[in-house]
Amino acid sequence: MKSSIGDLAARFGLPTHVLRHWExxxxxTPERSTAGHRLYGEADAARIVLIQLAKEAGLSLEQTRRLLTDARDRQSRRDLYAAHAETLHRRIAAAExxxxxxxxxxxxxxxxxxxxPHLAAKVAARL
Structure with a gap:
């Protein structure tokens, strides 16, 4: 069964403009009705979950687009994930x-x- 943009957006708690932006x-790439309305199937719903998981992992939408559309070969995906892992390690170290x-x-x-004195040492280290 196909869903409208409103129904699918509501299912995932997203505004409809987010799905339009992702498109x-x-x-x-939703199907279109004869009247030009977007029609979403379960494959589109699964794709939304993948996008959300990527966002939760800290990947940008552009990185996600590359993973889902451009980086079809294993090495390209590994390179992108390795670069992102380095970024996450830096963020984790900063957060710690x-x-x-x-x-x-x-x-x-x-x-x-x-x-x-502890704070003074941190300040001095940056001067």
Missing amino acids: QMGLL AALALVEHAAECDADDFTTC
């Missing part, structure tokens, strides 16, 4: 450093955190 980017700073600040005995 414009080449991520979705931020967490350590915040946790230290929460437990710091300094009356004024700006006088904390």
Whole structure:
């Protein structure tokens, strides 16, 4: 059974303009009725789930488009995923450093955190 853009968007909690944008980017290619209305099948629904999973993994829509349309060979996919994994490792390291700073600040005995030796060392390291 085919779904309208409104029905499919509602199914995934998305505004209809998101599906139109994804179509414009080449991520979705719905069928059209004789009147020109978009008709989505289960393959389109599965594609939406893939796009959402890619977004949750931090991939951009352009990276997702390349994975789903251009990077059909294994090596191209591996290269794209490896590059993204490096980005994620950098983000994780930055988040862990931020967490350590915040946790230290929460437990710091300094009356004024700006006088904390731990913070002063971090500031000095960046000067």
